Amino acid sequence: MNIAIGGFLHESHSFAPRPTGFEDFLKPGGFPPLLRAPELVETLRPTSVCAAGAIAACEAAGARILPLAWAFANPAGPVTREAFERISALLLAALSDALPVDGVFLDLHGAMVSEDFPDAEGELLRRVRAVVGPDIPIAATLDPHANMTPLMARMADVLVPYRTYPHVDMRAMGARAAELLLRRIARQAPWAMAFREIDFLIPITSQCTMVEPMAGVMAARAEIEARHAVELAYCFGFPYADFDGCGQAIAAWAETQEAAEAAAEALAAEIAAREAGFAGGVMEAQEAVARALAAPRGPVVIADTQDNPGGGGHGDTTGLLAELLRQGAEGAALAPMNDAEAAAACHAAGEGATVTLALGGKSDGAPLSVTGVVERLSDGRFTLEGPMGKGNPANLGPTALLRVGGVRVVIVSRKMQAHDQAIFRHLGLEPAAQRIVAVKSSVHFRAHFQPIAAEVLVAAAPGPVVADPATLPFTALRPGLRLRPGDNRRFGG
Structure with missing residues (x-):
């Protein structure tokens, strides 16, 4: 079995003082620099990143790993056109050369904004899908700060966000996503999927899974997933990205559409019940x-x-x-x-x-x-x-x-x-x-x-x-989105 593995990670702040250029992916602090196929597996193997967990899971299953490219830059302003196109081209060219493949694993962030594509991961997944065709399974990991969009969910067969903030389970979620990818390949058919957007932003200081209310939400998420879903993906949103996909979102993959819808609705209700607790603390x-x-x-x-x-x-x-x-x-x-x-x-x-x-x-x-x-x-x-x-x-x-x-x-x-x-x-x-x-x-x-x-x-x-994203000069959020928990004022209203 041939599994292609790559990654492209950035968390983009639409109002940050400096853009993110290609050189920022060459010398990131605290993570490996831009990696191409020859050195990708051995360089990532000892690290904490999701791709390392995917590599271990695929090797344990006896799959052959086809390395693509992997890149990370520290959060800053939107990714320049040059950086997005060059790194995407590296990954896609390696994928094209690797064909045929049985599946694709991507280590993504989910909150990347580029000069041309506010939903940059959605665009990258669209391009990967165009290369491999409609039938080859694609699995990706996401940071829970992802602004998970409908395009991302449609282009992938499953998306697996980390469960923790601080992110101490990246390797584990990489392994989980790879295992789900292998299950999807064996299944030979997609799971049913349900998608929900939540109508208020959460400040990042209130997204910590070590304390309430997010600790309670994540405990409920696990229980709901066990009852209804193969994967219940919940992303908290990165509330500094000025585009219509900014905010919390849920994607549920399940054996039936009824089960997927039930999982998404149940988690949305748990979040709504705890909304007031997400305000304050600074x-x-x-x-x-x-x-x-x-x-x-x-x-x-x-x-x-x-x-x-x-x-x-x-x-x-x-x-x-x-x-x-x-x-x-x-x-x-x-x-x-x-x-x-x-x-x-x-x-x-x-x-x-x-x-x-x-x-x-x-x-x-x-x-x-x-x-x-x-x-x-x-x-x-x-x-x-x-x-x-x-x-x-x-x-x-x-x-x-x-x-x-x-x-x-x-x-x-x-x-x-x-x-x-x-x-x-x-x-x-x-x-x-x-x-x-x-x-x-x-x-x-x-x-x-x-x-x-x-x-x-x-x-x-x-x-x-x-600390309060509602003070930012947003222009492109989706109409009706509330900028603070517990506040009924809506963007565009």
């Missing part, structure tokens, strides 16, 4: 720092949610850092500050040197003037250790640990969301020993940092990944 940076300083013990973890590199932020805004300094924080550490110029200046000065920098602010024009001591330098290469990315290589370019008063800042040359303690540890800084740990992240940090935290606070300092 405080201003000033309040978060004051509360952390008043805490009887540490570490208190503060999430700088609005500059989350995992949501399209550039990782270089300075609002939270400025507040830590203003309030005289001691024993605090912040990561990462994405500023290649500042990192280069630290490397030029050397360890032990005192430097004055216009730090950060390259994306928003608001750098912070600081004077500090360069404590450690590194090449930014390390291996992730936490539940979400264990085994993944990180390459953040020249990196420095700068002490500014009582605050230590990890300065990097390429952005990465701070979801792994190794971003501190590779510089000799132990997060558990700090009084305050500030991370540029919204939720993913919880997988590795919440177990060591005395308290977790989510703070809103300036940045493009706004």
